[in-house]
Amino acid sequence: MGARCSKLSACWWPPHFKSPRLENGAAGEDGSGVPVFAEYSLDELRAATDGFAADRIVSEHGEKAPNVVYRGTLFSSGATVAIKRFGRSAWPDARQFVEEARAVGLLRSGRLSNLIGCCCEGGERLLVAEFMPHDTLAKHLFHWETKPLSWAMRVRAALYVAQALEYCTLKGRALYHDLHAYRVLFDVDGNPRLSCFGLMKNSRDGKSYSTNLAFTPPEYLKTGRVIPESVVYSFGTILLDLLSGKHIPPSHVSGNHLCIDIVDHQLYPSK
Structure with a gap:
């Protein structure tokens, strides 16, 4: 099965690249542009993914994956993000989930797709990260x-x-x-x-x-x-x-x- 051709595939890739810094601070501290880690509401992330629509799924195994990744658009900023939705049985302890997410959300590097938020409402556990548009x-x-x-x-x-x-x-x-x-x-x-x-x-x-x-x-x-x-x-x-x-x-x-x-x-x- 062939991958979707990106605008970059013809030359794989231009000889000159922007070289991101290895370590960036949160937005508002050094102008890196990466948002500060935040907690989102379930309604926000549901709206961002058109109700977790199937055509928004970007994870490898689609709807069959135990934890599904969606492409979403945050209405508050217009930013395109990757939203990982965990299975219902994952992370039963809400506090542990949020603590882990916050710890990862402190990392800021040009070598990572940085974690910018999470959601923990009822039985739902979701992570929000920078979206990478050119596949894996x-x-x-x-x-x-x-x-x-x-x-x-x-x-x-x-x-x-x-x-x-x-x-x-x-x-x-x-x-x-x-x-x-x-x-x-x-x-x-x-x-x-x-x-x-x-x-x-x-x-x-x-x-x-x-x-x-x-x-x-x-x-x-x-x-x-x-x-x-x-x-x-x-x-x-x-x-x-x-x-x-x-x-x-x-x-x-x-x-x-x-x-x-x-x-x-x-x-x-x-x-």
Whole structure:
């Protein structure tokens, strides 16, 4: 299945990029333009998504996903945002959910799609983040239509994700849940950013990994807990994706396999 072609897909991408600062303060402090974290009402977010309409869904598995992500437009500011709506059984403790969201909402980095708000009303739990309009790294790597992602952009994606993880670690948020290529998003300038949604579990006591077991860190399989080493392992699987252009289980490239054997042949120089 091919990815939706973006206005950037023809050249993958312009040679000159705006270089966002690694760390930005909240809006009103240094002019970064990222809103201060806020709590939204359910009515606001329902209106922003046209009543959580199906045609507003942007998450990978659509309505079948346990936690659905919508594209929304905040009427108060006109800003386009990503709104993650958790399943009804997730995060039963409202206070814990809000505390976690507020902690993640303190982070401000040009390498993240920053969390700008949450909603906690009745049984509803929602997160609000900056919207990244140019799809995911997974779509551009695995489902491209006209031209593969260039080596320069693959290196940029690896660097930016590493910088995002380093920033989060320095800010006391070293654990990232379910890290994979679908968590890497492209912003309006074509720069890769790491989704802030992975900085919170999908539920208070739920699983931290939802991907195929072939890609799950061995430490998590043994203990059911995410530790910093789990994040390093998952980052390694993203590097494999970038190198190969395919979603290859780590076990398939161990032993006697050479790196050159898995390099994306679409990027070999033309003879």
